[in-house]
Amino acid sequence: MKSSDSPQNRPFKTSLISVASLLLTGFLLQLAFGSFNRCLLRFPVNMYLLIALLVIVVFLSLRPQSRLFQWFSGIPLSACNIGAILLYTLVLGLVPQATSAMEESSIFGFDAVTHSWPFILLYSFILINLSCVIARRLIRFSWRHYAFYLNHLGLLLLLIAIGLGASDRHSYIMQVEKGATENHAYNEQEGIRQLPLSIKLIDFGLEAYLPKLMLTDPRTGEPAADGRARFWEVDTLHTTGNLAGWHIRLMRYIGHAVPSDNGTYSPQEVTGACPAVLVQLENKSGSVSKTGWICCGNYAQPQRNLSLNDTLNLMMSVPEPKLYRSDVIIFNPDGKQVKARLNVNSPLRSDNWMIYQYGYDAKHGKDSTYSRFQLVYDPWLPGVYAGILLFFLGSVCLLLEGKKKTKEEKR
Amino acid sequence: MTDWTNFDAFALPTLGCWLLAVVSLYICKRKWLPVSLTLAGCLIFATFIGLLWSGLGRPPMRTMGETRLWYSLFLSGIGLVLFSKWKYNWILTFSLFMAFMFMLINLLKPEIHTKSLMPALQSRWFVPHVTAYILSYSFLTAATISAIQQLIRYRKNQQSAQLVSLTDNLVYIGLGLFMIGLLIGAVWAGESWGTFWNWDLKETWAFITASCYLLYIHLRLRETAPRRFTLWLLVLALICLMITWKGVNFLPGARYSVHLYEQ
Numbered sequence: 322m323k324s325s326d327s328p329q330n331r332p333f334k335t336s337l338i339s340v341a342s343l344l345l346t347g348f349l350l351q352l353a354f355g356s357f358n359r360c361l362l363r364f365p366v367n368m369y370l371l372i373a374l375l376v377i378v379v380f381l382s383l384r385p386q387s388r389l390f391q392w393f394s395g396i397p398l399s400a401c402n403i404g405a406i407l408l409y410t411l412v413l414g415l416v417p418q419a420t421s422a423m424e425e426s427s428i429f430g431f432d433a434v435t436h437s438w439p440f441i442l443l444y445s446f447i448l449i450n451l452s453c454v455i456a457r458r459l460i461r462f463s464w465r466h467y468a469f470y471l472n473h474l475g476l477l478l479l480l481i482a483i484g485l486g487a488s489d490r491h492s493y494i495m496q497v498e499k500g501a502t503e504n505h506a507y508n509e510q511e512g513i514r515q516l517p518l519s520i521k522l523i524d525f526g527l528e529a530y531l532p533k534l535m536l537t538d539p540r541t542g543e544p545a546a547d548g549r550a551r552f553w554e555v556d557t558l559h560t561t562g563n564l565a566g567w568h569i570r571l572m573r574y575i576g577h578a579v580p581s582d583n584g585t586y587s588p589q590e591v592t593g594a595c596p597a598v599l600v601q602l603e604n605k606s607g608s609v610s611k612t613g614w615i616c617c618g619n620y621a622q623p624q625r626n627l628s629l630n631d632t633l634n635l636m637m638s639v640p641e642p643k644l645y646r647s648d649v650i651i652f653n654p655d656g657k658q659v660k661a662r663l664n665v666n667s668p669l670r671s672d673n674w675m676i677y678q679y680g681y682d683a684k685h686g687k688d689s690t691y692s693r694f695q696l697v698y699d700p701w702l703p704g705v706y707a708g709i710l711l712f713f714l715g716s717v718c719l720l721l722e723g724k725k726k727t728k729e730e731k732r
Numbered sequence: 733m734t735d736w737t738n739f740d741a742f743a744l745p746t747l748g749c750w751l752l753a754v755v756s757l758y759i760c761k762r763k764w765l766p767v768s769l770t771l772a773g774c775l776i777f778a779t780f781i782g783l784l785w786s787g788l789g790r791p792p793m794r795t796m797g798e799t800r801l802w803y804s805l806f807l808s809g810i811g812l813v814l815f816s817k818w819k820y821n822w823i824l825t826f827s828l829f830m831a832f833m834f835m836l837i838n839l840l841k842p843e844i845h846t847k848s849l850m851p852a853l854q855s856r857w858f859v860p861h862v863t864a865y866i867l868s869y870s871f872l873t874a875a876t877i878s879a880i881q882q883l884i885r886y887r888k889n890q891q892s893a894q895l896v897s898l899t900d901n902l903v904y905i906g907l908g909l910f911m912i913g914l915l916i917g918a919v920w921a922g923e924s925w926g927t928f929w930n931w932d933l934k935e936t937w938a939f940i941t942a943s944c945y946l947l948y949i950h951l952r953l954r955e956t957a958p959r960r961f962t963l964w965l966l967v968l969a970l971i972c973l974m975i976t977w978k979g980v981n982f983l984p985g986a987r988y989s990v991h992l993y994e995q
Contacts, residue, residue: 400947400954403946403950411940415983435931645851666852666855677924677926716912716915719904719905720904720908
């Protein structure tokens with residue numbers, strides 16, 4: 322008997338053939354019907370599929386010693402599935418993916434892998450395999466296998482919540498003017514839609530970092546220096562520095578400046594104010610020394626640069642945003658009102674809705690009269706969080722316990 | 733009020749403790765001394781972070797300099813925990829070396845303490861996410877080196893059970909850290925961009941890398957001694973890991989990636 326036909330290798334062979342056949346079926350479906358339409362999995366279809374998965378697994382595990390259940394819950398099939406998903410996601414990693422259905426051109430779905438039939442079939446097969454693996458250990462339950470349960474249950478929850486729940490997830494962008502209340506939002510698939518909740522924008526605020534100064538060529542507008550020498554970040558603590566061989570000294574910094582009649586700037590916290598600095602520049606030899614005001618300008622006032630010579634200007638870049646936030650009132654479908662402050666990285670949860678600070682009028686910066694929010698509806702969110710938590714704890718077990726020795730290894 | 737001007741007063745004693753910890757690691761047989769010295773260094777450093785937090789009136793997480801403080805603290809702390817568990821000297825040495833490097837940048841370049849960090853990166857998940865990955869990369873690289881050693885020994889017919897066990901443990905530890913980094917990244921993505929998993933190029937390659945190590949782990953469950961295929965898998969996995977870390981920036985489709993902020 323060839324070693325490849327040995328009893329130990331037969332499950333691997335069967336698994337390889339099964340997974341390969343599954344992928345081939347997927348490719349044929351892809352050729353026949355094109356990409357899979359995820360909208361078909363919307364509630365209640367995804368719930369029916371979940372119930373079907375449960376029924377299949379319970380049915381298979383009624384006879385835990387059967388060859389079918391042993392194969393479905395065995396390592397050879399798991400390894401082949403992991404290998405298959407590894408190979409398929411390599412395609413995802415190497416082939417640029419289409420950003421919309423109109424852009425898809427690959428007949429095998431290689432530019433839309435996550436919508437392709439082979440991926441969907443493989444994903445479904447992995448769900449069955451993983452569920453059977455867990456069922457096998459649950460039948461012979463032991464607390465000693467806590468790491469196994471955490472990792473595998475966590476992964477299963479994640480695959481179900483993210484995979485089956487994807488089609489129930491909706492994301493919209495809402496633009497709200499200051500002082501106004503809005504309940505219309507937009508996305509590419511549905512266009513403009515009226516949502517069951519409303520947002521009133523009380524106030525919008527933006528904090529920016531200190532501006533940067535850079536040398537440019539006035540003839541082309543291009544930077545005159547490369548790499549690190551390109552910028553000098555205004556620093557009110559360290560007021561001197563070097564910029565591409567020029568010694569720079571910050572004499573005055575005004576965060577909210579407006580131009581005065583005498584050519585200088587004065588501090589005024591008004592709409593349209595922007596940063597301005599009074600600087601002195603001196604070249605290495607000291608033969609050239611220039612002092613003057615520089616302002617980045619904005620929609621309300623012009624930019625001002627400092628001319629050093631025919632080929633060099635010192636200009637100020639528009640300060641980068643440090644943080645921006647919106648003070649809002651959320652009007653929930655149940656009539657409750659919630660007052661909140663939304664920052665980037667600090668979304669607000671309202672039932673199955675998550676509301677994110679998305680954007681603002683970049684042209685007006687801190688004077689933006691509107692704020693943009695991203696509203697995401699995801700009823701499967703609790704499943705995602707539960708899966709992440711379990712998987713996280715399982716990963717901690719992996720790193721603290723390592724590989725548990727088998728009985729044979731212990732002997 | 734504590735601010736960055738006090739940094740040297742805390743950083744130098746911390747570095748002193750860590751340096752002594754590394755030296756005592758290789759001189760003393762008992763491990764309580766390097767552990768105590770590392771812990772002392774971490775406590776001094778954590779004190780500075782706490783006082784800075786109090787002085788600023790906000791968590792120190794908005795600038796590159798502030799972020800490096802957390803890198804140093806997390807790297808040294810996690811390194812200490814893993815060393816206490818696994819007793820491999822190089823774990824503590826490497827972790828303290830990395831923590832030291834981040835602290836050195838802050839010491840030598842005080843003018844970049846206020847360097848801007850874009851709003852999306854001002855997240856409590858940023859530092860743990862990156863720290864877990866930094867540590868996982870080191871373990872998984874060590875696992876591949878160990879696997880290559882095994883492949884060489886195969887040719888000479890000199891397998892070593894100790895090396896096999898070391899390789900497996902390195903993969904488990906490395907993958908555990910890798911998955912922690914990946915899951916933290918998913919939570920961060922959910923908080924920032926409204927979606928936990930986007931198949932962004934970096935995420936895709938992280939998934940590919942994790943799959944390689946998962947495949948190794950599952951194959952090893954059926955093997956008493958690893959086969960050559962299984963060991964070569966670790967070499968492939970390291971290539972995927974390198975692509976995840978740096979190579980994605982050069983792949984087609986990289987321009988759509990949210991991870992381009994690294995550049």
